[in-house]
Amino acid sequence: MKQKHWELKDVIMMAILGAVFAAVYLAVFEGGLALSTLLTPFGLAPYGFELIYGVWFMASTLAAYIIRKPGVALITEVLAAAVELLLGNSGGMTVVLTGVIQGLGAELAFAAFRYRKWNLLSMSLSGIFSAILIFCFELYYLSYYLVSPSVLAGQLAVRFLSAIVFSGIICKLAGDGLAKTGVVKSYAIGATVKTARVYDEEE
Template sequence: MASSKKSVFAAFTTMEIVLMAMLATANAVMTTYISPINQALNTLGGPIATSSITGIYMIYGLLAYYIIRKPGTAVITYGIGGVVQAFMGTAYGIASCFVAAACYMVIAELVFAIVRYRKWNLGVLMIAGGAMVPIWFFFAANMFHYTKWGTSILLIALGVRIVSGILLCGLLTQVLGSALIRTQLLRRFAISRGQGA
């Protein structure tokens, strides 16, 4: 029992920290290129259309957790992501980088704590992807004045964002993780050892 607890709360290796930093940096770069797509969607379909790609913005932290499978992974990965994105610049303001990162890390850590870091199946990933959406949406609604949309639009946009989180964050995390396993690039990580189900 003691050895099991020790392995769950083991310190991060250099490889794991490098992976988290790489994913966070890749996300910051990706976000820069997604911004024009987001603006185009806003022009075509307003807040509901832009809500459809929300899951993409969150995937890097969940993917890191799926690969590394250690408590604190979301805190480090989303934390680095917020800092890098703030340095690279964002159309949404520096504050949004850190508030979003904080919202994502808290919920992701909570979800995996609830399952005691033992379940890494698609269902848990999809729950995590969807659960990360509402708390950030609440803060974003106040920061970016979404309240002017009206209650019905707000609720529809929230629903679309949750579905996006489930699919483009939760489901896509497993798809990407499985693809990376086949490349043998993740041999030194917990995902390759099949820890959890």
């Protein structure tokens, strides 16, 4: 089962997962905006987004969990970001670049396990790696260093928590749920789960 090259099936799967999550990202962006607008009078606006930041790491983790080939996490996140840009997000051009950075973080975590471990630990770690990389980028890009360090530390802590919840726990549940329905039988994840079998009477 160690085929490393991508088939058309894999690529379309990644593109479609990317498209689904691009829509989710945009919807969540609006939700986050509402949340942070509520917090704006207290000057806590960034925390609104930190709470749900893990959602943005979900596409890469879920796709990697299903397809289980090197590079899947990175490419899916980039595709999701590209579709998000095409749908007209308000984050600007660099959404594609943030996609590359987040995807790279997720990819690193799976690579650290040599693409052999696909469990809650590696998935949570992929979320955390994404969070670290993207935070370094934002420190420069959004000039977060103009904000006091104690607030930044708080932000990072909340972001880690969110990464574990969304890209670790929820993605694992979603992947396992998909595997149980049997639709992903032809992917690597399908081999790990037993689906209910329906026997024909003819047999």
